[in-house]
Amino acid sequence: MAYHWWQRGVIYQIYPRSFKDSNGDGIGDLEGIIQKLDYLNNGTHDSLGIEAIWISPFYPSPMADFGYDVANYVDIDPMFGDLADFDRLITEAHQRGIKVIIDYVPNHTSEEHPWFLESRSSRDNPRRDWYIWRDAKPDGSPPNNWGSWFGGPSWTWDEHTGQYYLHSFTKEQPDLNWANPAVYQAMMDVLRFWLDRGVDGFRMDVVFLIDKHPQLLDNPPNPNPAPDLSPNDLAGRQLNIHNREQPGLFKYLRDFRKLTDEYTDRVIIGEIWVELDAWVKYFGENGDALHLPFNFRLLQLPEWNAELVRQSVDELEQALPSFGWGNYVLGSHDIGRLATRIGQDQARIAAMLLLTLRGTPTLYNGDEIGMENGVIPPDKIRDPQGIILGAHRTRDVCRTPVQWDSSAYAGFSTVEPWLPVSEDYRSRNIQVQGLDPKSMLSLYRKLLWYRHGSAALYGGSYLPVDGPAGTYLYLREHDSERKLIALNFTNETKAVTLTDHGRIVLSTYLDREEAINGEFHLRANEGVIIEL
Numbered sequence: 001m002a003y004h005w006w007q008r009g010v011i012y013q014i015y016p017r018s019f020k021d022s023n024g025d026g027i028g029d030l031e032g033i034i035q036k037l038d039y040l041n042n043g044t045h046d047s048l049g050i051e052a053i054w055i056s057p058f059y060p061s062p063m064a065d066f067g068y069d070v071a072n073y074v075d076i077d078p079m080f081g082d083l084a085d086f087d088r089l090i091t092e093a094h095q096r097g098i099k100v101i102i103d104y105v106p107n108h109t110s111e112e113h114p115w116f117l118e119s120r121s122s123r124d125n126p127r128r129d130w131y132i133w134r135d136a137k138p139d140g141s142p143p144n145n146w147g148s149w150f151g152g153p154s155w156t157w158d159e160h161t162g163q164y165y166l167h168s169f170t171k172e173q174p175d176l177n178w179a180n181p182a183v184y185q186a187m188m189d190v191l192r193f194w195l196d197r198g199v200d201g202f203r204m205d206v207v208f209l210i211d212k213h214p215q216l217l218d219n220p221p222n223p224n225p226a227p228d229l230s231p232n233d234l235a236g237r238q239l240n241i242h243n244r245e246q247p248g249l250f251k252y253l254r255d256f257r258k259l260t261d262e263y264t265d266r267v268i269i270g271e272i273w274v275e276l277d278a279w280v281k282y283f284g285e286n287g288d289a290l291h292l293p294f295n296f297r298l299l300q301l302p303e304w305n306a307e308l309v310r311q312s313v314d315e316l317e318q319a320l321p322s323f324g325w326g327n328y329v330l331g332s333h334d335i336g337r338l339a340t341r342i343g344q345d346q347a348r349i350a351a352m353l354l355l356t357l358r359g360t361p362t363l364y365n366g367d368e369i370g371m372e373n374g375v376i377p378p379d380k381i382r383d384p385q386g387i388i389l390g391a392h393r394t395r396d397v398c399r400t401p402v403q404w405d406s407s408a409y410a411g412f413s414t415v416e417p418w419l420p421v422s423e424d425y426r427s428r429n430i431q432v433q434g435l436d437p438k439s440m441l442s443l444y445r446k447l448l449w450y451r452h453g454s455a456a457l458y459g460g461s462y463l464p465v466d467g468p469a470g471t472y473l474y475l476r477e478h479d480s481e482r483k484l485i486a487l488n489f490t491n492e493t494k495a496v497t498l499t500d501h502g503r504i505v506l507s508t509y510l511d512r513e514e515a516i517n518g519e520f521h522l523r524a525n526e527g528v529i530i531e532l
């Protein structure tokens, strides 16, 4: 079977503000990404060896939600560069065999998007109905009880025209009205604009939200709200059933797919936070919707241990339709750093897991050197979620500048960056780890290139194998190629018995390659790949 690049390859997420600043304003930019493409893949094993990048938004934006508030879908914010830089980025990436996936933000625009400026200008403006406007209830309160995902009600009163508008996130991010055919058409045109420019795919932001209940019914209360909810977290106190995953959504997804299928080998990835039985539906009834609905289940485990990880993978494998393809996400710009969540020792196990499972891995920039959560003083919090819902919810911690070297500002910039550089940058950076044959970065490089050359890993079958408690073993197989992956999630040595002979070709400690026969030992927090 021939695999698509988005099945074989590894997707590397770039958060452009924090990746590399090329012009000394403290904010990353497109030219910075171009300068680091060789680091990502120059064809040699000294580079990371990823096959695709997904770049978070770089569109003109007032940055109320750091680019997820788009003021123009078909241009580049001057802070990041211009369209000529973008074209060069595509060309340079493609020359290195790197595909380029961009963020598409269909649910909402910025309040400064010309469409919204028109929409809010008067009740009879032709674009009024491009957004979701409703009268107040008789007592002046919002039209329904929906809560914003960032806290507070999802309605804001507009004094000038005397109605409320809907926003699923901040009030600076009004929701588009997809039920309006003109909106639908304009947003399809956006996809076409970038496809014609040569992008290889889209990551579709909260795409499960775009269709709303036609009557905007109240959501019922959540019988089991999380115990630590902020007082203004209305969304957390409801079952969000009428503001997401409405039946009309799937028609839109099929249309996105039809459009991208007019072009050669493009991919559409959806950001959706749903349970497994709902998740499988995003492939469409016959594989005619999303290629990859993001799978965040490993981020949502109540605890990181062998049993829960295996269960999560096994359930996904069993649920996958024949036309579906799995994927795994362990980090992003929205969640605390992997190495902070599970510790540096287990972060190595996570690296081996991510890059040896069946399904497309997504790797978040900085996780390859085990970057940890940044410490953000209260007066430096920039993320609206942290400002509205409280410091414990700020996503700034996973958005601190990528640590390139030991020089000032970690080689990210020549001036104080927009978020503080983490204290550990002198020892934890790409240059230092690149020279250390046992570093996290060396482990990622080894794993990435090994996966690249192994049909069993990028394409083969998956079979879990029982092992001692606290370990997770699985077999990956393609034709005569057989690999056993053995991961120790504990701090203790574990004896594993094999019926086959084999050879350890890679340990997460990067210190052994040896033949094994019968029993072998996994050291504390060790993972190995065994060729059988």
Ligand code: NOJ
Pocket (backbone or CB within 6 Å): 065, 068, 105, 169, 205, 206, 271, 333, 334
């Ligand atoms: C999901 C994005 O990943 C997140 O960063 C953003 O704040 C929301 N969608 C709203 O666009």
Ligand code: CA
Pocket (backbone or CB within 6 Å): 021, 022, 023, 024, 025, 026, 027, 028, 029, 079
């Ligand atoms: Ca810059």
